[in-house]
Amino acid sequence: MRSQSNRPKLLLFPTKAYVPPSPGLTPDDFAIYASHRRGAAAEYYGTLKVVRKTDGRLLYPFEGAPTIGPFSSRARATEAAEQLGVTIVMGDIARPEI
Template sequence: MASPVSRRSQSAPLPALTGRANYQVTASSRRTSSGTVPTLKVLRLSDERVIYPFQGHADMPFFAEAGAAQSYAEAYGWQLVDGDIAVPE
């Protein structure tokens, strides 16, 4: 009996992602007793590498409003993406 073939190997290869399309930026915020803190995760999709957060990263600043915190996190995330595109690890 032949060994089963995975579904992924039967499908067409995924198109190569380039530039900003190769990244997922997830920005949000969370409320603390000191204010609202931005939360951020940046993922490079081609190799599933987490660009942010990384060990030793600096804390994000506090904000009065959740919208401002989320906007800050998203802008910071895209800055990290642009930096990774310019100088990939």
């Protein structure tokens, strides 16, 4: 005898509507989120997230991405993350990862 429940099924990995891959043509087609986090012993690490807005693809961080830092100041860690973000955007404009 099966137990029936009115509760909805739990979806662990809900899928969004399929968006076909499309390259970004200008830097405005990307979102760069750069910040920092504090590590042990008064050191700072940059944090970065780069998203292609045209299709929502996350370009950074990726599995195995290197850490950004350590740096002695928050400003330097954030600046290094921003510079890496711009490098990733320019690289994706030149050779899109589809």
